[in-house]
Amino acid sequence: MDRLGLLGDPAVRSAVSTDLGRTIEWHAEIRSTQERARELAAQGAGPAIVVADHQASGRGRQGRAWVAPAGSSLLASWVLRPLPADPALFALLSGVAIARALADLGVADARLKWPNDVQLSGRKVSGSLADAAGDALVLGIGINVHQRDLGELAPIATSLALEGADIDRLALLARVDRELARIAAAPEERRAALAEWRARASMLGREVEVRGAGGTPVRGVARELADDGALVLRTASGDQRILAGEVSLLR
Numbered sequence: 001m002d003r004l005g006l007l008g009d010p011a012v013r014s015a016v017s018t019d020l021g022r023t024i025e026w027h028a029e030i031r032s033t034q035e036r037a038r039e040l041a042a043q044g045a046g047p048a049i050v051v052a053d054h055q056a057s058g059r060g061r062q063g064r065a066w067v068a069p070a071g072s073s074l075l076a077s078w079v080l081r082p083l084p085a086d087p088a089l090f091a092l093l094s095g096v097a098i099a100r101a102l103a104d105l106g107v108a109d110a111r112l113k114w115p116n117d118v119q120l121s122g123r124k125v126s127g128s129l130a131d132a133a134g135d136a137l138v139l140g141i142g143i144n145v146h147q148r149d150l151g152e153l154a155p156i157a158t159s160l161a162l163e164g165a166d167i168d169r170l171a172l173l174a175r176v177d178r179e180l181a182r183i184a185a186a187p188e189e190r191r192a193a194l195a196e197w198r199a200r201a202s203m204l205g206r207e208v209e210v211r212g213a214g215g216t217p218v219r220g221v222a223r224e225l226a227d228d229g230a231l232v233l234r235t236a237s238g239d240q241r242i243l244a245g246e247v248s249l250l251r
């Protein structure tokens, strides 16, 4: 049984909020937790998480939609205050938080695809989205949990259920939150998480194509992840630092 819906009960929500040290807002249905968390950030909210069972208009990276049937996924946005010292890097390291949370729940082999994807068996199981909102960072995370059929996304996406893991979304939320808090806590934690990102990277050393927003695709070998989170690509004309874009494997 999945316990995430228990957050609809004010007593449970209050107990979990106290446990996590963040206000929790629960929605059975909302347009987007990311939009709502941005509103809360603009109102000056303290540490908060907006959680939904279903989003009518979920947002993905680069203007895409994020679609998930009601009850299928962990859909949550964190208002992180104070703003982490290195927001872009923190957003990238959210993949490490998710991978660690999954490992804690028995799913050990998550790999990370630059910048923010978590993969199982070479397919995307989770993505995250980071928006600066004044002096807060709004970090949205979507994890495919219970889907049994991903339709046309099946060649590139998966869910925990499809990987054979029956995971409770409330347990997953608590663990992701704990790992995000750990990574936010201290520079040495971020250094350790960066090392773990590199160890879990699915594309380092491979030949890739990177498409930036509206730019010409760049091809090269994904050489390394720089300390600031940039992807260093060895191209025919030398090393290039990529700050944003979509990466696909060439071979």
Ligand code: BTN
Pocket: 031, 032, 033, 034, 035, 055, 057, 058, 059, 060, 061, 062, 064, 066, 074, 075, 076, 077, 117, 126, 127, 128, 129, 140, 141, 142, 143
């Ligand atoms: C991606 O494209 O990989 C990022 C997906 C981020 C989806 C999550 S689901 C919870 C939060 N609310 C949104 O509207 N988007 C993020």
